[in-house]
Amino acid sequence: xxxxxxxxxxxxxxxxxxxxxxxxxxxxxxxxxxxxxxxxxxxxxxxxxxxxxxxxxxxxxxxxxxxxxxxxxxxxxxxxxxxxxxxxxxxxxxxxxxxxxxxxxxxxxxxxxxxxxxxxxxxxxxxxxxxxxxxxxxxxxxxxxxxxxxxxxxxxxxxxxxxxxxxxxxxxxxxxxxxxxxxxxxxxxxxxxxxxxxxxxxxxxxxxxxxxxxxxxxxxxxxxxxxxxxxxxxxxxxxxxxxxxxxxxxxxxxxxxxxxxxxxxxxxxxxxxxxxxxxxxxxxxxxxxxxxxxxxxxxxxxxxxxxxxxxxxxxxxxxxxxxxxxxxxxxxxxxxxxxxxxxxxxxxxxxxxxxxxxxxxxxxxxxxxxxxxxxxxxxxxxxxxxxxxxxxxxxxxxxxxxxxxxxxxxxxxxxxxxxxxxxxxxxxxxxxxxxxxxxxxxxxxxxxxxxxxxxxxxxxxxxxxxxxxxxxxxxxxxxxxxxxxxxxxxxxxxxxxxxxxxxxxxxxxxxxxxxxxxxxxxxxxxxxxxxxxxx
Numbered sequence: 001x002x003x004x005x006x007x008x009x010x011x012x013x014x015x016x017x018x019x020x021x022x023x024x025x026x027x028x029x030x031x032x033x034x035x036x037x038x039x040x041x042x043x044x045x046x047x048x049x050x051x052x053x054x055x056x057x058x059x060x061x062x063x064x065x066x067x068x069x070x071x072x073x074x075x076x077x078x079x080x081x082x083x084x085x086x087x088x089x090x091x092x093x094x095x096x097x098x099x100x101x102x103x104x105x106x107x108x109x110x111x112x113x114x115x116x117x118x119x120x121x122x123x124x125x126x127x128x129x130x131x132x133x134x135x136x137x138x139x140x141x142x143x144x145x146x147x148x149x150x151x152x153x154x155x156x157x158x159x160x161x162x163x164x165x166x167x168x169x170x171x172x173x174x175x176x177x178x179x180x181x182x183x184x185x186x187x188x189x190x191x192x193x194x195x196x197x198x199x200x201x202x203x204x205x206x207x208x209x210x211x212x213x214x215x216x217x218x219x220x221x222x223x224x225x226x227x228x229x230x231x232x233x234x235x236x237x238x239x240x241x242x243x244x245x246x247x248x249x250x251x252x253x254x255x256x257x258x259x260x261x262x263x264x265x266x267x268x269x270x271x272x273x274x275x276x277x278x279x280x281x282x283x284x285x286x287x288x289x290x291x292x293x294x295x296x297x298x299x300x301x302x303x304x305x306x307x308x309x310x311x312x313x314x315x316x317x318x319x320x321x322x323x324x325x326x327x328x329x330x331x332x333x334x335x336x337x338x339x340x341x342x343x344x345x346x347x348x349x350x351x352x353x354x355x356x357x358x359x360x361x362x363x364x365x366x367x368x369x370x371x372x373x374x375x376x377x378x379x380x381x382x383x384x385x386x387x388x389x390x391x392x393x394x395x396x397x398x399x400x401x402x403x404x405x406x407x408x409x410x411x412x413x414x415x416x417x418x419x420x421x422x423x424x425x426x427x428x429x430x431x432x433x434x435x436x437x438x439x440x441x442x443x444x445x446x447x448x449x450x451x452x453x454x455x456x457x458x459x460x461x462x463x464x465x466x467x468x469x470x471x472x473x474x475x476x477x478x479x480x481x482x483x484x485x486x487x488x489x490x491x492x493x494x495x496x497x498x499x500x501x502x503x504x505x506x507x508x509x510x511x512x513x514x515x516x517x518x519x520x521x522x523x524x525x526x527x528x529x530x531x532x533x534x535x
Contacts, residue, residue: 008232008256008258008316009229010337010341012225012257012258012261014341014342014343015258015261015262015265015343016261018265018343019261019264019265022265022268027162028162029162029163029165029166030165033165033195033201034195036198036200036201037194037195037198037201038225038226040198040199040200040245040246040249041198041221041224041225041226041227041245041251042226042227042230043226043227043230043245044227044230044243044244044245044251045243045244045245045246046243046244047236047240047241047242047243048241048242048243048244048250049241049242050241050242050252052242053081053220053241053242053250053252054081054084056218056250057081057084057085057187057189057218057220058084058085058087058088058090058187059216059218060187060216060217060218061180061185061186061187061188061215061216061217062176062180062188062190062203062206062215062216062217062218063081063085063187063188063189063190063217063218063219063220064190064192064197064202064203064206064217064218064219064220065077065078065081065189065190065191065192065197065220065222066192066193066194066195066196066197066219066220066221066222067097067191067192067193067194067222068193068194068222068223068260068263068264069134069193070134070263070264070266070267071222071255071259071260071263071264072136072137072263073222073254073255074137074222074223074254074255074260075134075137075138075140075141075191076137076140076254077222077252077254078141078189078191079140079141079144081189081220082094082141082144082150082189083144085187085189086148086150088187090185090186090187091150091151091182091184091186091187092148092150092186092187092188092189093150093151093152093153093179093186093187093188093189094141094145094150094151094152094153094189094191095152095153095155095172095175095176095179095188095189095190095191095192096138096141096152096153096154096155096191097155097156097172097191097192097193097196098138098154098156098191099124099154099155099156100124100125100154100156100157100158101153101154101155101156101157101171101172101175102154102157103123103124103125103154104153104154106120106123106124107124107152107153107154110142111142111145111146111152113146117135117139121135124154134267141191151179151186153175153176153179154175155171155172155175155176155190155192156168156172157171157172159171165195165196165201168196169196169201169202169205170205170209172190172192172196172202172205173202173205173206173208173209174209176188176190176202176206176209177206177209177210177213178209180206180210180213180215181210181213181215185215190202194221194222194224197219197220197221198219198221199219199246199248199249203217203219216248217248218248218249218250219248219249219250220250220251220252221245221249221250221251221252222251222252222253222254223251223252223253223254223255223256223257223260224245224251225257227243227245227251228253228256228257229257231243231253232256232316237253237256237316240253241253255314256313256314256316258313258314259312259313259314262313262357262358262359263358263359265343265358266358266359266360274360274361274362274409274412277359277360277361277364282310282312282356282359282364283310285361285364286308286310286354286356286364286367286368287305287308289364289365289368289408290305290308290368290371290372291305292407292408293365293368293369293372293404293407293408294372294375296407296489296492297372297376297492297493297495297496298493299372299375299376299493299496299497300375301371301372301375304352304371304374304375305371307352308352308353308354308371309321309325309351309352309353309354310353310354310356311353311354311355311356312355312356312357312358312359313357313358318340318355319333319336319337319340321351321353322336322348322351322353322355325350325351325352325353326348326350326351326353327350328350328351336348339355340355340357343357344357345357345358345360345363345364345366345367346367347367347370347371347374349374349381349382350382354367354368354371355367361408361409362405362408362409362412363405365404365405365407365408365409366401366402366404366405367401368404368408369400369401369403369404369405369407370397370400370401370404372404372496373397373400373401373404373496376496376497377496377497377498377499380499380500381397385503387456387458387463388452388453388456388503388504389502389503389504390503391456391457391463391466391467391503392447392452392456392467392502392503392504392506392507393500393503393506393507394463394464394467394471394503395467395470395471395474395503395507396471396474396498396500396503396506396507396510397471397500398467398468398470398471398472398474398475399471399472399474399475399478399510400475400495400496401471401475402414402471402472402474402475402476402479403475403478403479403482403495406475406476406479407479410479410483414469414472414473414475414476415469415472416473417438417439417442417473420435420438420439420442420469421435421439423435424436424439430461430465433462434462434465434466434469437455437457437462437465437466438466438469438470438473440455441455441456441466441470442470442473446508447504447507447508448502448504448505448508452504453504474507474510474511474514477511477514477515478495478510478513478514480514481513481514481515487513487514491513495510498510
């Protein structure tokens with residue numbers, strides 16, 4: 001197996017564990033439901049072109065399309081299938097899980113133009129808000145329906161308990177079958193969660209609800225993981241538009257499993273005021289951020305910026321590209337691999353590369369700030385240091401990155417010392433351990449003394465976690481000083497140009513600058529190829 005594919009699979013497993021931790025309390029029935037989908041989505045018969053999929057859609061009566069709610073490509077693909085279906089000349093009905101069936105009247109009123117977006121979303125109890133809201137992904141479907149006078153039927157139903165998934169499938173099936181039984185034989189396009197549209201689930205319920213009414217069903221899975229990994233192993237993932245998986249089941253591809261997972265994690269972990277970056281515009285967005293920050297701090301970036309590479313989970317050969325650009329040793333590559341698997345972004349100076357684990361504007365701005373910082377001090381960021389000196393130097397680097405991201409997004413937040421105190425008391429074991437370091441180190445009256453060396457964490461995991469937290473706190477304090485006019489533009493330029501000859505001395509200096517009236521409560525490595533990460 002190619003090293004890049006092994007890395008991708010390891011990162012996929014890591015992100016899946018993160019998702020599993022967020023979606024707690026999965027019942028035995030849910031696990032069985034998920035397992036049926038995974039068994040049925042592992043294999044494929046042959047590759048297809050999208051034109052073949054469009055033809056199969058036109059020939060079917062009911063098309064079940066799997067949705068990954070936070071992945072905009074999933075809704076775009078459904079929109080494309082709907083547009084192609086309209087070309088068939090048949091009446092097209094859109095059946096959407098996005099709205100509960102009890103809100104059908106609100107759907108009708110919205111399509112008539114009697115109510116606007118805000119009223120519609122309030123009436124259907126749309127629970128999402130903020131920059132990662134999924135409504136903008138679904139709104140084009142309603143606009144298409146309004147433009148072509150298509151019927152839109154709401155098919156979701158609230159349910160709880162061990163049979164909730166089956167109850168939802170059965171309720172949706174009755175509504176779908178009723179629409180499909182119409183005398184003019186419409187083409188019903190269903191958009192529901194990927195697990196739901198596996199043949200033994202919703203399609204089987206629809207078949208029972210149809211009774212003796214003969215209607216042809218087609219299942220369209222989006223980015224089925226099992227098949228995608230097989231294609232990737234054969235080097236065919238990028239070149240394959242679609243596959244035939246089984247009788248009446250096809251798979252289409254518009255994103256890797258990693259990207260799909262990451263959109264969900266980005267949604268769950270979105271910080272205040274954060275915003276997703278359109279995938280196709282990541283590199284240009286990062287470059288624009290670099291230029292904006294560089295202009296503010298008066299650092300020339302034109303030459304280095306031309307050589308900067310931006311990598312994301314879409315890039316399957318992350319390690320190979322880093323190795324080519326940075327000439328890393330095996331030990332260093334192993335460190336880079338562990339960092340990528342940690343799910344954190346990073347700027348890798350020697351490779352002139354920014355690695356973004358997701359599509360967060362905050363993290364892109366943070367890495368852009370680190371790139372500007374590197375342009376200002378060059379090799380000073382990568383000097384050999386003792387463990388204690390590396391720790392405090394890393395705190396300063398973290399602070400600069402967080403400060404830079406706050407210049408782009410002033411609403412970005414970081415955990416306060418009060419929150420760290422809460423984690424020390426009520427957090428998970430590792431959180432409590434990190435909190436203990438953060439609270440102890442933040443309260444030191446003199447980080448340059450013996451205590452500042454003695455209290456530095458000895459494990460790399462806590463070394464990174466504590467310096468990350470202290471750096472963010474210092475970055476927040478520096479930004480607040482800048483916002484209130486006590487940190488001048490000249491001092492900001494000095495911050496980005498600080499060679500950090502002594503990590504502890506530099507940290508102490510900027511803490512004092514950020515809080516000129518007190519040495520009090522609020523604070524603001526060993527050499528590795530990754531100098532920092534966004535978290």
